[in-house]
Amino acid sequence: MxxxxxxxxxxxxxxxxxxxxxxxxxxxxxxxRAFEAGWGGVVWKTLGAEGPPVVNVNGPRYGVIHGADxxxxxxxxxxxxxxxxxxxxxxxxxxxxxxxxxRAIVISLMVPCDEESWKAILHRIxxxxxxxxxxxxxxxxxxxxxxxxxxxxxxxEYIEMVTRWVKTHSRMPCIVKLTPNVGDIRKPAEAxxxxxxxxxxxxxxxxxxTSVDLDRxxxxxxxxxxxxxxxxxxxxxxxxxxxxxxxxxxNPATRGLPISGIGGVTTWRDAAEFMAxxxxxxxxxxxxxxxxFKVVQEMITGLRQYLGEKEMALPDLIGRAVPNVTDWQYLxxxxxxxxxxxxxLCIHCGRCYAACEDTSHQAIAMSPGRIxxxxxxxxxxCNLCVDVxxxxxxxxxxxxxxGEVDPRTGxxxxxxxxxxxxxxxxxxxxxx
Amino acid sequence: xxxxxxxxxVVPGRLPPEAYAANFADVAPPLDAHEAKVAADRCYFCYxxxxxxxxxxxxxxxxxxxxxxxxxxxxAGMTIFHSNIFGGMCARVxxxxxxxxxxxxxxxxxxxxxxxxxLQRYATDDIIASGIHPFRRGPATGLRIxxxxxxxxxxxxxxxxxxxxxxxxxFDAHAKPGGLNEYGIASYKAVDGFAAAEVEWLLGxxxxxxxxxxxxxxxxxxxxxRGEFDAVFxxxxxxxxxxxxxxxxxVRDAVDFIAELRQTPDLSTLPVxxxxxxxxxxxxxxxxxxxxxxxxxxxxxxxYRRGPERMGASRHExxxxxTSGVRIVTNAAPKAVGADGAVEFTWTRDLPDSVMMNTGExxxxxxxxxxxxxxxxxxxxxxxxxxxxxxxxVRGAGRTSVPNVWAGGDCATGGDELTVTAVAQGRDxxxxxxxxLTGDAPVDAPRVVMxxxxxx
Numbered sequence: 001m002x003x004x005x006x007x008x009x010x011x012x013x014x015x016x017x018x019x020x021x022x023x024x025x026x027x028x029x030x031x032x033r034a035f036e037a038g039w040g041g042v043v044w045k046t047l048g049a050e051g052p053p054v055v056n057v058n059g060p061r062y063g064v065i066h067g068a069d070x071x072x073x074x075x076x077x078x079x080x081x082x083x084x085x086x087x088x089x090x091x092x093x094x095x096x097x098x099x100x101x102x103r104a105i106v107i108s109l110m111v112p113c114d115e116e117s118w119k120a121i122l123h124r125i126x127x128x129x130x131x132x133x134x135x136x137x138x139x140x141x142x143x144x145x146x147x148x149x150x151x152x153x154x155x156x157e158y159i160e161m162v163t164r165w166v167k168t169h170s171r172m173p174c175i176v177k178l179t180p181n182v183g184d185i186r187k188p189a190e191a192x193x194x195x196x197x198x199x200x201x202x203x204x205x206x207x208x209x210t211s212v213d214l215d216r217x218x219x220x221x222x223x224x225x226x227x228x229x230x231x232x233x234x235x236x237x238x239x240x241x242x243x244x245x246x247x248x249x250x251n252p253a254t255r256g257l258p259i260s261g262i263g264g265v266t267t268w269r270d271a272a273e274f275m276a277x278x279x280x281x282x283x284x285x286x287x288x289x290x291x292x293f294k295v296v297q298e299m300i301t302g303l304r305q306y307l308g309e310k311e312m313a314l315p316d317l318i319g320r321a322v323p324n325v326t327d328w329q330y331l332x333x334x335x336x337x338x339x340x341x342x343x344x345l346c347i348h349c350g351r352c353y354a355a356c357e358d359t360s361h362q363a364i365a366m367s368p369g370r371i372x373x374x375x376x377x378x379x380x381x382c383n384l385c386v387d388v389x390x391x392x393x394x395x396x397x398x399x400x401x402x403g404e405v406d407p408r409t410g411x412x413x414x415x416x417x418x419x420x421x422x423x424x425x426x427x428x429x430x431x432x
Numbered sequence: 433x434x435x436x437x438x439x440x441x442v443v444p445g446r447l448p449p450e451a452y453a454a455n456f457a458d459v460a461p462p463l464d465a466h467e468a469k470v471a472a473d474r475c476y477f478c479y480x481x482x483x484x485x486x487x488x489x490x491x492x493x494x495x496x497x498x499x500x501x502x503x504x505x506x507x508a509g510m511t512i513f514h515s516n517i518f519g520g521m522c523a524r525v526x527x528x529x530x531x532x533x534x535x536x537x538x539x540x541x542x543x544x545x546x547x548x549x550x551l552q553r554y555a556t557d558d559i560i561a562s563g564i565h566p567f568r569r570g571p572a573t574g575l576r577i578x579x580x581x582x583x584x585x586x587x588x589x590x591x592x593x594x595x596x597x598x599x600x601x602x603f604d605a606h607a608k609p610g611g612l613n614e615y616g617i618a619s620y621k622a623v624d625g626f627a628a629a630e631v632e633w634l635l636g637x638x639x640x641x642x643x644x645x646x647x648x649x650x651x652x653x654x655x656x657x658r659g660e661f662d663a664v665f666x667x668x669x670x671x672x673x674x675x676x677x678x679x680x681x682x683v684r685d686a687v688d689f690i691a692e693l694r695q696t697p698d699l700s701t702l703p704v705x706x707x708x709x710x711x712x713x714x715x716x717x718x719x720x721x722x723x724x725x726x727x728x729x730x731x732x733x734x735x736y737r738r739g740p741e742r743m744g745a746s747r748h749e750x751x752x753x754x755t756s757g758v759r760i761v762t763n764a765a766p767k768a769v770g771a772d773g774a775v776e777f778t779w780t781r782d783l784p785d786s787v788m789m790n791t792g793e794x795x796x797x798x799x800x801x802x803x804x805x806x807x808x809x810x811x812x813x814x815x816x817x818x819x820x821x822x823x824x825x826v827r828g829a830g831r832t833s834v835p836n837v838w839a840g841g842d843c844a845t846g847g848d849e850l851t852v853t854a855v856a857q858g859r860d861x862x863x864x865x866x867x868x869l870t871g872d873a874p875v876d877a878p879r880v881v882m883x884x885x886x887x888x
Contacts, residue, residue: 068473068474069470069473070469347537347538347540347541348478348482348537348540349476349478349479349537350478350479350480350481351476351477351478351479353479354479357479366479366480370480370482390476390541391541
């Protein structure tokens with residue numbers, strides 16, 4: 001049977017599925033249940049400096065975006081770091097690690113941006129037996145107003161500085177968790193690497209307002225008539241996270257820097273996609289918060305089956321798609337596809353027609369009997385019909401064979417010409 | 433009360449009192465808000481949706497379902513009422529599996545259509561229950577129109593005419609308005625006096641005067657109506673019933689049986705046979721049979737002279753009868769009644785080209801009550817009205833051979849004994865009447881002001 005055993009920056013876990021630093025990992029009770037359910041590791045919810053714990057709101061702390069049938073697509077939160085005493089957390093971490101030595105426990109940290117504070121907290125966690133630390137430079141709400149979280153993560157110089165402090169005062173493996181609320185995710189990753197980080201993890205949550213109460217005219221979640229921006233997560237943010245992971249993976253300055261992928265991982269497939277784009281493991285939160293810890297069992301069986309079918313070892317999956325992530329300008333403009341509709345699978349809803357006729361290229365014909373067919377001479381292969389069709393694989397994209405003429409443009413398929421070589425590009429280089 | 437299901441003869445009170453409430457409870461209870469949301473989420477919002485095409489009143493079904501989805505069920509209800517003022521009753525009685533739901537693409541996708549009928553009821557119930565009529569009349573035109581029949585066709589026509597500012601007088605032969613909605617359908621399809629409540633709500637638009645107990649040909653004449661009114665719409669349905677070739681004291685029209693049941697407040701007082709045989713294969717046969725069973729008949733048999741695929745009752749209705757404990761016997765043509773009341777049948781065989789062959793073999797089914805549901809026919813019609821195939825001949829939107837006289841619903845050609853078809857024909861005739869009398873071309877939606885949030 002394919003092994004899912006994972007080693008991420010030297011931290012061993014029976015599988016690459018970790019719970020992210022978040023409410024599910026805030027205390028011993030939850031983490032024990034998570035390990036019993038099969039999670040490979042956890043990043044313990046962020047610890048703060050010694051002293052009175054932070055205080056959370058006592059009203060709703062989550063907002064949500066639903067899809068059909070109230071399926072959770074995205075959750076945002078305004079919860080802060082752990083609001084339990086530091087020593088309680090440390091004692092619990094030690095107890096859990098003692099009982100689950102094969103599982104990974106990484107401690108998330110967030111303390112004020114001065115060397116003494118970091119030195120102090122690193123000293124406090126030394127004898128918990130934890131496998132590493134994750135620096136929370138990501139949370140965009142609450143703590144950021146106090147100069148922590150994403151307030152650090154948005155300034156590469158701070159990232160580098162704090163990371164260096166951590167590496168100076170601790171021998172533990174160090175993961176730097178990045179905020180997506182920046183213009184160019186490569187910059188903070190480069191800073192983390194310069195500071196000596198062993199890995200980066202991303203994404204933390206996206207700054208967001210999920211909805212507005214149209215009776216009280218206040219953002220949700222609403223606390224006594226007011227709301228604030230929170231951190232958005234769940235399946236809705238996965239595309240953002242995948243891109244950021246890929247950007248770091250293919251950036252020459254950070255190539256090879258281990259990445260822990262986070263952002264909407266809900267099934268084994270999501271996890272495999274993150275890993276193909278360069279993540280060495282994944283961290284999960286929203287899927288567990290939506291469905292409970294048991295979801296990891298589907299992730300385990302699914303990834304195992306996939307790797308088995310591909311006859312691929314887990315390490316071989318990591319980064320396998322990275323070479324195929326490129327810039328738009330290098331995409332082949334002499335590659336042609338056409339939508340085609342499988343009439344046996346078609347249920348005649350006409351959504352492809354509405355989408356194409358109203359908003360795209362008028363490339364689908366509707367005939368009596370609600371028969372929908374593609375007009376190759378109009379189809380630009382935009383894929384919108386594929387996207388809106390409710391039946392999987394009913395509409396697919398057919399590649400034009402080499403030598404086949406695209407009836408829309410008259411161009412011949414099968415060559416290779418990207419934008420850098422295209423005659424319409426004033427900057428084009430003549431093909432050699 | 434000592435009668436039981438085994439008591440011979442036609443007697444009341446066969447069941448304990450609480451059994452009647454259970455047997456005649458809402459056959460398809462309304463969706464709650466959660467169920468409606470889940471059901472609405474399944475709609476694909478099809479382009480040029482097949483469900484709209486399949487609806488005789490062309491309700492914009494994807495739009496109203498999307499309005500439910502987005503939390504505005506009253507707007508959904510108004511979308512329905514704009515096309516079909518009887519949207520509430522149609523949600524209950526339409527054979528949706530043959531209409532909108534039968535056309536739903538999800539039927540093809542996974543064998544289960546979107547629950548359009550149930551969603552329509554969800555969208556319309558609150559508006560009707562509010563008692564507030566959501567349409568307002570247009571400016572008075574001074575035109576007066578007579579409508580004969582206060583059933584779905586007549587009241588649909590009357591409502592649309594009233595909305596356009598005309599004054600309408602409805603002449604109806606029965607004691608109460610509503611037609612088949614009030615007298616002709618199984619009570620478990622429209623419980624708690626819904627038919628009467630719906631009519632009262634519909635009349636809330638104003639400008640419609642009801643004259644009950646007024647039968648055409650008996651109390652009023654077409655000639656007189658034509659003289660007094662600017663136009664006449666005939667929507668009196670089919671007053672006559674087809675008869676068997678034999679008669680006996682325990683043989684009765686199913687239509688009468690259902691009407692009496694609908695008007696009986698305490699069903700334990702209503703007599704029913706121990707062994708009931710219903711002859712026929714349509715919706716009326718099923719409604720009569722299931723209700724006879726509900727009244728405590730020991731055995732109820734629907735006997736239809738042709739094969740099951742030719743039955744007028746939909747598959748869903750047939751299944752409902754079967755699961756209610758009614759036996760359906762097909763290819764059994766009634767021949768005679770024996771001295772003991774049993775009905776004698778000849779077995780038949782369906783041959784190609786709609787030919788039916790008697791096999792010569794016979795059977796007997798015990799009966800102390802026989803309900804006949806073999807179709808209805810047009811009552812006596814005034815001179816001068818062209819009749820075609822047993823119905824008033826109409827062209828276009830219900831124009832008869834007599835000037836300024838329209839017809840629609842079951843009494844007219846094109847009638848198919850469906851409430852929803854009658855509603856569409858009444859509505860379309862109203863538009864045609866309006867256009868002819870005023871010269872205004874009809875517009876898609878009635879020119880009325882929508883009182884949004886009527887159910888608020």
